[in-house]
């Protein structure tokens with residue numbers, strides 16, 4: 284069966300940039316566009332040239348793409364010709380192959396927001412699209428508030444989109460601008476538009492996620508006949524975001540009926556790179572990746588419950604809707620108080636420790652994990668601390684060092700020049716396996732830096748100052764993240780600290796500490812990190 288072409292249009296660089304807190308640089312935009320092009324997206328909407336210097340600069344620096352680079356703008360204003368509208372001129376001057384203009388299709392918005400008559404608006408749409416086509420460009424029309432407009436005044440909403448279609452728009456995109464239309468309504472209205480004379484292969488859908496239905500609404504529109512979907516990476520976009528292409532793409536490629544019915548232009552093997560692209564965007568935005576994100580989230584294939592883990596080890600399809608490797612993700616079976624022996628044996632095997640199925644030490648480890656989680660520890664996000672606990676119970680953890688004492692001081696004061704100085708210093712004494720004692724001391728040695736990195740960093744630096752024969756192994760370890768929360772340990776409130784580490788081999792690991800005292804909780808996590816690194820890399 285020949286598959287129909289379903290076009291994918293990415294608006295991360297335009298609607299995605301309308302997300303509160305998102306500000307791309309030109310260079311960021313180039314990186315994202317290059318990644319999208321590598322994935323095989325059909326259209327990349329790069330921004331609104333003329334609206335701000337970054338968007339204008341992006342079109343000047345835009346990478347050469349196989350995807351159709353598209354400039355976004357709005358229909359010409361009333362009372363002037365398309366040739367004489369300087370906003371439209373700036374959009375055209377970006378010289379992109381395609382131009383997408385937003386225009387009103389809801390009578391209320393025409394009369395209230397624009398303050399013009401309905402015929403004037405229709406004429407603005409017609410003249411603007413005609414102008415783009417006459418310049419030899421591909422025209423797209425984003426019919427703003429189309430679904431709300433259709434519900435309020437179907438005949439005017441249809442008049443507006445027909446004007447764009449008749450003027451030669453390659454795609455007339457029906458926008459659920461306020462994101463409040465439910466999927467069944469979208470399907471019904473799309474069918475009405477097709478019945479009114481605009482064929483589905485000229486129609487697109489642009490959904491917002493205000494009812495968490497943008498992906499469902501987009502699929503409903505495709506079911507009803509549209510053949511272009513607009514969306515963004517990681518669902519970025521105005522307010523609650525746009526239809527999430529990071530979810531839609533694997534659904535279209537892997538799920539029926541879409542898989543058999545449509546060719547999106549994205550080959551299935553490209554899906555393996557999807558997680559990387561999603562993380563690239565998070566990295567650019569300095570955002571923590573959403574763990575629960577479908578397909579690409581770190582928890583999308585995490586099997587925490589004991590019953591799930593047990594079945595997964597027999598056949599992963601028991602609790603997975605697709606194989607995680609297809610989208611570049613991995614399965615994890617974390618340890619926690621929800622775990623049974625299956626989780627435990629898998630975690631140990633991942634750490635290179637094989638323990639026979641009914642070994643009584645497994646029950647002891649599980650008991651300790653459950654007791655410690657009751658005290659406030661959280662092992663599902665601190666696998667290195669879990670591994671240490673298990674190694675200890677299995678007699679596989681050499682006593683590399685014993686902490687005898689530590690001391691940390693943080694001080695805020697004014698220096699001789701009257702400047703505020705914040706300084707921390709720490710001292711840590713450890714006893715090594717050969718009985719010798721080592722004391723590490725740290726204080727910021729750069730008095731010109733008025734603020735240091737705080738007491739936890741001071742403790743960390745002091746701890747890694749002198750670990751005798753192990754020194755070389757721990758030199759390259761660095762802290763990458765630090766998370767604190769107040770939680771209940773038994774009946775008392777305690778502080779839980781989770782710290783993430785990385786070394787020069789790009790290994791990452793996380794440890795946990797719990798105490799009523801935040802510094803002590805942090806210190807537990809720091810020394811666990813050292814022990815885990817030594818357990819992994821030390822020969823003796």
Ligand SMILES: CC(=O)SCCNC(=O)CCNC(=O)[C@H](O)C(C)(C)COP(=O)(O)OP(=O)(O)OC[C@H]1O[C@@H](n2cnc3c(N)ncnc32)[C@H](O)[C@@H]1OP(=O)(O)O
Nearest residue numbers: 331333334335357358359360385386387396397427460521
């Ligand atoms: C649904 C969407 O997300 S569409 C994308 C929206 N994106 C953006 O707005 C981001 C980029 N926008 C901008 O940088 C600015 O709004 C600009 C440069 C485009 C315009 O800035 P300004 O000239 O200062 O106008 P301002 O933003 O205050 O108002 C928009 C104007 O466009 C008019 N307008 C809105 N939509 C349209 C349209 N489709 N066709 C013609 N005019 C329109 C409005 O009526 C308003 O004009 P008015 O002030 O005379 O009533």
Ligand SMILES: CC(=O)C(=O)O
Nearest residue numbers: 385425427428458460
């Ligand atoms: C065009 C657009 O972004 C919208 O209507 O939501």
